[in-house]
Amino acid sequence: MKLLTTYLKISTKGNTDIIDITQDVQNSLRDCSLREGQIPLFVQGSTGGLTTMEYETNLVKDIKNAFENLAPQNADYAHHITWGDYNGHSHVRASLLGPSLTVPFKEKKLTLGTWQQIVFIDFDTSHRNRNLIMH
Amino acid sequence: MKLLTTYLKISTKGNTDIIDITQDVQNSLRDCSLREGQIPLFVQGSTGGLTTMEYETNLVKDIKNAFENLAPQNADYAHHITWGDYNGHSHVRASLLGPSLTVPFKEKKLTLGTWQQIVFIDFDTSHRNRNLIMH
Amino acid sequence: MKLLTTYLKISTKGNTDIIDITQDVQNSLRDCSLREGQIPLFVQGSTGGLTTMEYETNLVKDIKNAFENLAPQNADYAHHITWGDYNGHSHVRASLLGPSLTVPFKEKKLTLGTWQQIVFIDFDTSHRNRNLIMH
Numbered sequence: 001m002k003l004l005t006t007y008l009k010i011s012t013k014g015n016t017d018i019i020d021i022t023q024d025v026q027n028s029l030r031d032c033s034l035r036e037g038q039i040p041l042f043v044q045g046s047t048g049g050l051t052t053m054e055y056e057t058n059l060v061k062d063i064k065n066a067f068e069n070l071a072p073q074n075a076d077y078a079h080h081i082t083w084g085d086y087n088g089h090s091h092v093r094a095s096l097l098g099p100s101l102t103v104p105f106k107e108k109k110l111t112l113g114t115w116q117q118i119v120f121i122d123f124d125t126s127h128r129n130r131n132l133i134m135h
Numbered sequence: 136m137k138l139l140t141t142y143l144k145i146s147t148k149g150n151t152d153i154i155d156i157t158q159d160v161q162n163s164l165r166d167c168s169l170r171e172g173q174i175p176l177f178v179q180g181s182t183g184g185l186t187t188m189e190y191e192t193n194l195v196k197d198i199k200n201a202f203e204n205l206a207p208q209n210a211d212y213a214h215h216i217t218w219g220d221y222n223g224h225s226h227v228r229a230s231l232l233g234p235s236l237t238v239p240f241k242e243k244k245l246t247l248g249t250w251q252q253i254v255f256i257d258f259d260t261s262h263r264n265r266n267l268i269m270h
Numbered sequence: 271m272k273l274l275t276t277y278l279k280i281s282t283k284g285n286t287d288i289i290d291i292t293q294d295v296q297n298s299l300r301d302c303s304l305r306e307g308q309i310p311l312f313v314q315g316s317t318g319g320l321t322t323m324e325y326e327t328n329l330v331k332d333i334k335n336a337f338e339n340l341a342p343q344n345a346d347y348a349h350h351i352t353w354g355d356y357n358g359h360s361h362v363r364a365s366l367l368g369p370s371l372t373v374p375f376k377e378k379k380l381t382l383g384t385w386q387q388i389v390f391i392d393f394d395t396s397h398r399n400r401n402l403i404m405h
Binding site (some may be wrong): 112 | 140166171175177179181205206212214215216217223226227229230231233234235237245266270
C-alpha cells in the first residue's frame with residue numbers, strides 16, 4: 001500500500017469562510033494507485049476545520065450563524081491578552097469542529113451522499129493561504 | 136492489506152434518533168482478515184453524524200437536549216428558503232458533529248471503554264434508511 | 271504495512287483538564303517502521319475527547335469556558351438519575367467533541383502547524399488515569 005502525502009493549497013477570505021473542496025479531493029484520487037480506500041484529510045493550523053454539509057448558499061449562512069452562536073466573535077477571550085490578534089473565537093470554533101476528517105472512496109470515487117460536500121472552514125480573521133494535508 | 140467497503144443499513148426514526156451500532160460494527164470484524172487495525176466509519180448523507188457515548192436512556196435524553204440547545208429545531212434557518220423541508224437544524228447539528236469516526240480494534244475486538252458505545256445519530260425530520268460506510 | 275497498537279497512559283486532573291500530548295505522540299513515531307503515514311488516536315472511555323489547538327494558557331481558559339457554555343456543569347442532566355455521579359456535562363462535552371483524531375506524519379515528524387498542538391481533554395469530575403490508543 002503506497003501512501004502519498006499531498007498538500008492542497010487553499011486561498012481563503014477568513015471570517016468563517018466555508019469552502020467546498022470536494023472536487024479537489026476527488027481530483028487527488030487520480031494520482032492514487034488504489035481504487036478503494038479512504039483519504040484522511042488534516043488541517044495544518046489551529047484556526048481551520050473540516051466537515052461535510054449540503055453546500056448551498058443559504059445553509060452556508062446557517063452554519064456561519066451557528067458558529068457565531070457557539071463562540072461569538074465579540075465575546076471576551078483571554079487569548080487576546082496573549083497575542084492581541086483578536087481571533088479567540090477563531091481558535092475556539094476550530095478546536096470544537098476539529099482538524100481531521102477521513103473520507104472513503106470506491107471505484108476511484110468519493111462515497112459521499114448526493115447532497116454532501118466536503119468543506120474546509122477558515123475561522124481566522126483575514127485571508128490566508130492554507131495547507132490541507134491528504135494521504 | 137485488504138480493504139473491504141461494507142455498507143451498514145440503518146433504519147432510523149429521525150429527529151435526533153440516537154442508535155447504538157457497536158454490535159454491528161463489531162460483527163463486521165468477523166469478515167475482516169486483520170486481527171488488529173482500525174475501522175473508519177463514514178455517514179453517507181448530510182443530516183447524520185457519529186460519535187461515542189455511554190449508551191443509557193437518560194444520557195440519550197441529555198445528548199438530544201444538548202443538540203436542541205446547540206441548534207434549536209424551531210429557530211429560523213435560511214436553508215428553509217431553499218428547499219422548504221424545514222430541516223435546517225438537522226444539517227447544522229450534523230455538520231457540527233461530523234460524519235467520520237475511526238475506531239481501533241485488537242484481537243478482533245473493538246478497543247472501546249466499558250461504558251463506551253458507538254452511536255449513529257440521525258438528525259433529519261423523519262424516518263430514513265441510512266448508509267454507513269465501513270472499511 | 272505493520273500496525274502497532276500502543277497505549278498512552280495519561281494522568282489527568284479531570285474537570286475539563288486540557289493536556290498537550292503532542293510530544294508523546296511524536297515520540298511514538300520512533301518505534302514505527304514507517305517514515306510517512308497517519309496516526310489514528312482514540313480515547314478509550316466516554317468522558318474524554320481529542321482535538322488540536324494553539325496550546326497557551328489563555329486559550330486553554332477560553333476553550334474550558336466554551337465547553338462550560340456548551341454544556342454547563344450545573345445544568346440538570348437526566349444521566350444523574352442513572353448513576354448519581356453528577357458527570358452529565360462531562361459525557362455531553364465528550365460526545366460533542368468526539369473520541370477520534372487522525373494525525374498525518376512525514377519524515378517521522380507530525381505535520382502539525384507551528385502553533386498547533388494535539389490535546390487530550392478529560393471532562394470527568396475527578397483525576398483519572400486514561401488510556402489513549404495509537405496505531
